[in-house]
Amino acid sequence: MLEDDPQLLSCSDDDGYTALHRAAYNNHLETVAFLLDRGSDAEARTKQGWTPLHSAANWGNYEVIGRLISHGVDVNARSNGNVTALHLAINSQCENAENIFHSVRYLLQAPGIDIGVASGAGDTPVELARRTSPMLYMLITDHLNR
Template identity: 70%
Template sequence: MDCDDSGGISEDENEDPKHDLGFTKELIDEIRSTKANNPGMFVSAWQEDDQGIREADLENPAERFLKEAENGNIDFLKAALENDPSLLSVTDEDGYTALHRAAYNNHLDAVSFLLEQGANAEARMLTNLVKVMMDTRFRTKQGWTPLHSAANWGNYEIIGRLITHGVDVNARSSGSVTALHLAISSQCENGENVFHCVRYLLQAPGEFKQLYSLLLYPHLK
């Protein structure tokens, strides 16, 4: 659940202003401040999905695989998948996949590796991790996708990588929460990271639906 303090991103920031839709860092800060001071205005029928996490049984191959994904240990992930490709789709008792774990802990290389393995697995008639990730049966118990996890912790590079792999940015959790809602309410204290998360999500296909949902329906009814 690392919240990177690196600030900006490497790409050109001088983009067409129409893509920003007036959603500036200052506006995001104002919304976050309002939500913090008036939490009752933003009741959303969801709870943080990282509660009650127990210690992993590292003798269990599936739990060890999930734990090493959370730690970003690519060498272990590679070796484990060579021995047992089915580990790619294992979940914990809360419904988290290895991709969820790597996403919320901001391990970009691990996320990229797992996505690549999903694509390779599809070619071998095994599990396609991208499809697993987007299938409601493989969401967490709260209905979170890996994109929700990345947005909740301000991990904008992860968001960018997931978007390039075609995730649904409008996917809603069991409490009807999108990744954009979580990005603006992010537990990340780095405002620049939060800004980039929101910007990536707004620029992705379907951004207008998300934006109007957020601005017009803050209670997520």
């Protein structure tokens, strides 16, 4: 089907989510790889300004985060509220602490990551981690001390 109509890769729903956003959100790693390999826009934005990386980070989908990073996405992309994937990973909707830890770790290891970005609410990732998780705060401060 994609061979017949490659523009399907850029179709989005009413909120601006593309197939890549949905695959990242739902942790479908093979689908993410398939879509990226066929030219899906890894920097596509939803109406809230989220990229597929934001979608993966919000739900602790660290393997998808790793795949998107290896594809070369902008790890410092900011949503309409000036929120980065790192902000979302720290405040993840995921209930699995291990997935959250790995998501934050993958993002911290990404080339060029800026951990000093303040969200629209004025929170930096360091401040969010300090308030929400001693484990993540330690991970981020360890990164800062390197």
